[in-house]
Amino acid sequence: xxxxxxxxxxxxxxxxxxxxxxxxxxxxxxxxxxxxxxxxxxxxxxxxxxxxxxxxxxxxxxxxxxxxxxxxxxxxxxxxxxxxxxxxxxxxxxxxxxxxxxxxxxxxxxxxxxxxxxxxxxxxxxxxxxxxxxxxxxxxxxxxxx
Numbered sequence: 001x002x003x004x005x006x007x008x009x010x011x012x013x014x015x016x017x018x019x020x021x022x023x024x025x026x027x028x029x030x031x032x033x034x035x036x037x038x039x040x041x042x043x044x045x046x047x048x049x050x051x052x053x054x055x056x057x058x059x060x061x062x063x064x065x066x067x068x069x070x071x072x073x074x075x076x077x078x079x080x081x082x083x084x085x086x087x088x089x090x091x092x093x094x095x096x097x098x099x100x101x102x103x104x105x106x107x108x109x110x111x112x113x114x115x116x117x118x119x120x121x122x123x124x125x126x127x128x129x130x131x132x133x134x135x136x137x138x139x140x141x142x143x144x145x146x
Contacts (some may be wrong), residue, residue: 001056001063001096004110005033005070007049008089008122013082021081025049025088028079036070052110060096060127067092067125075123089123098131105131 007013007029014022026049033043033051042054055063075089082088093114097106109128116126 001058002106002110003053003063003067004093004114005051005090006114008091010049024081025079032074063094064127067094071125091117091122092125095128
């Protein structure tokens with residue numbers, strides 16, 4: 001299983017609070033993923049404000065729950081250096097490797113699911129349920145924020 005996460009409205013954090021604050025958001029999210037991931041999971045930054053988490057030996061339902069739990073908990077977390085009432089959110093795409101696919105296919109489908117989450121208003125999880133391009137949704141657009 002592969003989960004791709006992207007911080008929502010990251011440019012506005014940099015523009016409003018400065019790049020040092022943006023760096024702290026990235027560091028906080030990376031640390032949060034490291035703590036949330038189990039010992040056999042692999043989490044890393046894949047560029048900009050985008051992260052990937054590989055969950056070997058996990059099923060799609062468990063990967064979806066991991067993404068939803070991470071989304072919910074991170075959205076409630078205060079970020080050092082940002083105003084106390086400011087919360088950062090992330091969008092998530094989840095995909096499961098199928099026998100007919102290679103890793104590039106898996107990555108593309110997880111990325112497409114992430115794109116669906118962004119289009120659905122951000123701060124949510126979307127799941128690609130198969131190579132045929134079927135979609136599923138999870139999560140809510142918390143507090144109507146996008």
